[in-house]
Amino acid sequence: MMSEKIDLRRIARELNISVSTVSRALRDSHEISVETKQKVFALAHQLNYVPNPYASSLRRQKSKTIGVILPELPNNFFTHVVNGIEYVARQKDYHVLIYITHEQASQEKALIRHLQSGRVDGVLASVCAQTNDIEHFLGLIQLGIPLVFFDRVYEEIGVPTVTTNDYEASFAATEHLIQQGCKHILHVCLPLHLSISRKRLEGFCAAMKKYGLLVDSHSWLVADDMESFYRALETRLIGNCAPDGIFASVEKLAITVYHICQKRGIRIPDQLKVLAFSNLETAALLAPPLTTVTQPAFEMGKKAAEILFRKIEKRREIFEEQHYVIPSALIARASTLGRLSYPKFSEEHVAMNAEK
Amino acid sequence: MMSEKIDLRRIARELNISVSTVSRALRDSHEISVETKQKVFALAHQLNYVPNPYASSLRRQKSKTIGVILPELPNNFFTHVVNGIEYVARQKDYHVLIYITHEQASQEKALIRHLQSGRVDGVLASVCAQTNDIEHFLGLIQLGIPLVFFDRVYEEIGVPTVTTNDYEASFAATEHLIQQGCKHILHVCLPLHLSISRKRLEGFCAAMKKYGLLVDSHSWLVADDMESFYRALETRLIGNCAPDGIFASVEKLAITVYHICQKRGIRIPDQLKVLAFSNLETAALLAPPLTTVTQPAFEMGKKAAEILFRKIEKRREIFEEQHYVIPSALIARASTLGRLSYPKFSEEHVAMNAEK
DNA sequence: TTGTAAGCGTTATCAT
DNA sequence: ATGATAACGCTTACAA
Secondary structure, rough: OOOOOOHHHHHHHHHHHOOOHHHHOOOOOOOOHHHHHHHHHHHHHHHHOOOHHHHHHHHHOOOOEEEEEEEEOOOOOHHHHHHHHHHHHHHHOOEEEEEOOOHHHHHHHHHHHHHHOOOEEEEEEEOOOOOOOOOHHHHHHHHHOOOOOOOOOOOOOOOOOEEEEEHHHHHHHHHHHHOOOOEEEEEEEEEOOOOHHHHHHHHHHHHHOOOOOOOOOOOEEEEHHHHHHHHHHHHHEEEEOOOEEEOOOHHHHHHHHHHHHHHOOOEEEEEOOOEEOOOOOOOOOOOOEEEEEOOOHHHHHHHHHHHHHHHHHOOOOOOOOEEEEEEEEEEOOOOHOOOOOOOOOOOOOOOOOOOO | OOOOOOOOOHHHHHOOOOOOHHHHOOOOOOOOHHHHHHHHHHHHHOOOOOOOOOHHHHHHOOOOOEEEOOOOOOHHHHHHHHHHHHHHHHHOEEEEEEEEEEOHHHHHHHHHHHHHHHOEEEEEEOOOOOOOOOHHHHHHOOOOOOEEEEEEOOOOOOOOOEEOHHHHHHHHHHHHHOOOOOOOOOEEEOOOOOOHHHHHHHHHHHHHHHHHOOOOOOEEEEEEOHHOOOOOHHHHHHHHOOOOEEOOOOHHHHHHHHHHHHHHHHOOEEEEEEEEOOOOOOHHHHHOOEEEOOOOHHHHHHHHHHHHHHHHHHHOOOOOOEEEEEOOOEEEOOOHHOOOOOOOOOOOOOOOOOOO
16 A cells, blocks of 8 residues: 655666666756657656655755745735745745744744755845844855845845835835824834844934934834833823824734724824835725835845845855845825825825835 | 865764764764763864754655645735644754645645655645645655645545634634624635535535525635636625625635725625634724634644644554544624624624534 | 764766 | 766664
8 A cells, every 4th residue: 555665776677777877867868868768757757756855965965945034924024025935946946944933033043053954055034033143144154055135134244135125115104104294203113133123213213304303212112022012002102292103114013003093092094193014915904094115025035036046056156245125115095194084095106216 | 264064074083983973972872971972062063063964864764844735825824824833843843844836736736746755754735726636645645654634625535634613613604694684695715626615615505594594506606716706706796686794715705805895885894794714913903893713723733733743753553534623713893793883893702612 | 882884865977 | 878886974783
């Protein structure tokens, strides 16, 4: 009942030819006669032969596998990035090993260290929020294992990066809030050692200053963990000096905002306008529809993978220090629009240009 | 600048001991002296040694890797399932290879065939909607590679499955709609060769019959592809015999319903009540909040992985034909509730019992 | 407690 | 055009 595993030796024996001939025939080598190839193909197919990837990887010193390191998986941005990566990997006939750090530096470190084993030919990573220690990545680099960062990057260490135009998109989003009448905008974000947090905060601050609005340390709130963030934000929203606008640096913070508003009866957009970096598929269906800075997630994953494969295929090239930027789109919906109340609202789609 | 790769030989040479001693020391074998172990550990650590997984896998004939086959990734249900799988895999020190079929049978076939190579020690799969051909899975089974299905399963072929209580949850959800006054409910679902589609449809039909409501071939609408589904549903919703309730078998169909209602100004729940199997994190924030049958996604992934590892660890055991069922929860929200209009609504949480 | 050597399944080199 | 053989890096009998 249980069929045995077929290897090259078996095929060779049955056809009375050598293992190396079989190997070459299966790889369609030009130095093998057409007849032999046909015989080999036929038998291999009949026996349902599938080459052992570990033997092959060991011998050839390449794994046909790339590793993807993510902070979390149930996240619309990251799943679309992975789709983009997978799209390219499939074309290259590569396998995708996914590792999730759950935002924990210890896991990120352990994973990266493990990947120095040669298990993968290259690594795509979006770093975790908990730390800014980069030692472990340097280990990978020193071993010559290609690495590309996407979204959450370290720009200092000479590794290609793929990001969206965080600063500019954030600037434009902030301008949008201001133009809708907000004067006291609260920016909520992840810890500031993350590149995305810093750039988006910078874009926010720059726009505020441009319009002469006050920016101080109360203008932003960092979410170290979601529980304490929830409480801090709730306090802030029901207090005396509540903001009239919230700019959420990442999607899940915006969802928290909505939950608090629902619970506390705060009316969006009348009392509070809300805007977020988000790839939520249901953004247009929320109460009220959420204005988003929508990131080109699929394209970012695709681009990052393409760069990685270029590095894998010809290591000697010097395109370190390449920083690709793919622009996000601001999609204005009811959560930031004037006095319009749900469900009457207009959608405005503003594409922004790439920088650098 | 580029550091070289370290192998056992290198460590052995430097310590003037044999490769096998190093190997045993690193695996903390009891037949190696404490001193030697310490020396080896120290040097291994200093040189940043990481064992080559391909060499090890080839020799030991196991990969320490499991494969996960999914129809799609940007899907709240599947991402949480993967989290559950990953939770278990991490404990077992296993790697997770993710493959996405994009609902295409050809890809599913090719993937499964490839996995007969020994690349993985076991496979977790949720089958694609496009086919009900199971040949390829039989190939895996014959090679003795452990397989567990989750969510979208084939029950006929003696493979353990992990599902939610699709029939019962669907029955209860339909009852809920009926109790809220619906008389003409339309069930929208994926193709019926999928186990989940069939069971949920059966639960729906049974409940309808129980309450003496008409069930015929117009009572359900199958979504073969999303474009034609959108058009068909839109036609149906604005036509003469529009339903007064919609029961969506999977989340993305419910989202389509919401989009159509928004576009056509159909008021939920006044004109149309809507309910769906869904793990949408924003269900409570939609306009109006969506009543869901929430599946225990994480637990399903965890359970499926646990069963898989039991199979991997002791192949000889006969627990084929195990079918685990983990119940879903009906969470009633405004989209199905009486004449209440948003945002005043109450949440009702109804847990259902497991079956079988 | 440690060393020697074979072998996992494939590919690459060198013959023929 | 094909075959013999070594090697990839590790594990594991079997010896010592």
